[in-house]
Amino acid sequence: MSEKPVSSAGLRRDMEILEVLAGHGDGPDADGFGVNWIAERLGREKSQVSRALRALEAEGMVERDPVTRRYRLGWRLFSLAARTQQSRLVRVAEPFLRHLATLFDEDTHLCVLRGEMVLTLSSVPSSRAYHRIWEGVSVPVIMAAAGRSLLADWEDGQIRELLRAALPSGLDSAISGEEQWLADIEHVRAFGYAVTDVELEDSAAGVSAPVREHRGLIAAAISVSVTRTPAESRMREMGAVVAETARRLSTALGLPPGAPGPGSDRSPDPAGSAGGR
Amino acid sequence: MSEKPVSSAGLRRDMEILEVLAGHGDGPDADGFGVNWIAERLGREKSQVSRALRALEAEGMVERDPVTRRYRLGWRLFSLAARTQQSRLVRVAEPFLRHLATLFDEDTHLCVLRGEMVLTLSSVPSSRAYHRIWEGVSVPVIMAAAGRSLLADWEDGQIRELLRAALPSGLDSAISGEEQWLADIEHVRAFGYAVTDVELEDSAAGVSAPVREHRGLIAAAISVSVTRTPAESRMREMGAVVAETARRLSTALGLPPGAPGPGSDRSPDPAGSAGGR
């Protein structure tokens, strides 16, 4: 029996080409691939690949280095993705939130960082809900359970700065709070989730995990609030699950499997060596 | 005369569809788009659009909400976009942008030159954000605050040519605008940053500075838009900081610390600009 042509031939070819161009690891060095190499790798006619690439270039899907004559992925892809990621986030996240909400039977939220505030984009309530509606509500970063996850990529210096501006200064509790915060964030970096206890803040306890968009930047955080605080071990279990869910959501958003964002290639301090560390 | 078939028909159609899906804002709300709506908007047969979308879905370029039956861009596109040259740039630049954004509490952008348009790669909003999302959006060079920084290495003749093509010709304002532009660009060459006032253009004021890649070529520009225009001196202070940050970013991108690219090898300039500022 013949396979039904789900995808048109031309598109399939184009996608294969793009996929080859995306795979920057096996081929000859970092920047770009030549027509011949691509054709050989795909087992296609050079002429087809040549023509297809010209067409793709005209559309901005690929761009060609004028001197080396090699192709790589183009700005158009970036542009398309960048414009849509925002609105996509909520829709793609919904099933994941629902999954967590039913699994734990706790309120689950999707939050983003806006300035120094955490904005809750959407919430899925638990079954036994008397619940407050948090959608559209902003709270300061330090108050929010999701805050730790959202700041995970920040430089320590910037985090301190932010905390000092927000916490009542001079108090011992502030100092310890600051250290606690940094420890929590280190925990996020290491294990992919944060456990928030009910400390100085009045918000409920909960766990949260960062969600990364296609480029690897933290775009949002999933947070599960916990009403009756359970045992420490239980919280960690939940954390691991939430982290895994956040990771899957990140993949659904287009995050390439390989690198979970900055942290691997720690970039130099943008503030320069001026600040004390 | 026959138009030369630069791009294949199928690809063109697919790109138009993707472009529609990316353009949220005008259509029916934030949700995706239906086959009919897309077909009507493109002036194409519904059947074509339907089939094309199914093919695109099979490739993961678009995805369909199973309940609303509407399409939106898919994970594959984002995954590809993440491996773009631009994406790498964004990742490295992000901490630098965030630094500037919190330092000045103003919207900060990373822009690249694409043809005669300036494409905004990423934006870090200020805390008081009323903010439009500029990511992935292109504006003409002359309209963008970052334009001056991006064109800093161009020959004066080419810049004039570009400006004449863009500005309304014959007007006095155009002439003065052209001279102003060249003066601004000379300022970039000398001091490493540009201050954009609100002149004939409707864009906001701001400062910008060019970012150079490893070869010393201008690869992007950092621009900080300023909402309430502050004093001239304040703008210069900001400019110096932005220029310094751009320089650090350039280093992070692999630019050898010594040579800030073309401009240094211009005229000998014995007047002692060696110290930079």
Next chain:
DNA sequence: ACTTATTTTGCGCTGAATGCAACCAAACAC
């Protein structure tokens, strides 16, 4: 139930993609 709105499918017809081979252009060797 009916009616409307929206999407998919069947099917001849036409035009555009295909593959081969010839052609072009650098790069490298001698």
Next chain:
DNA sequence: GTGTTTGGTTGCATTCAGCGCAAAATAAGT
């Protein structure tokens, strides 16, 4: 310089895949 290798584009006849129309299917109101 001449010849050779490697990498890329173009001409052209054949054929197959996409095209549009209209009808069928599906979902959504009423």
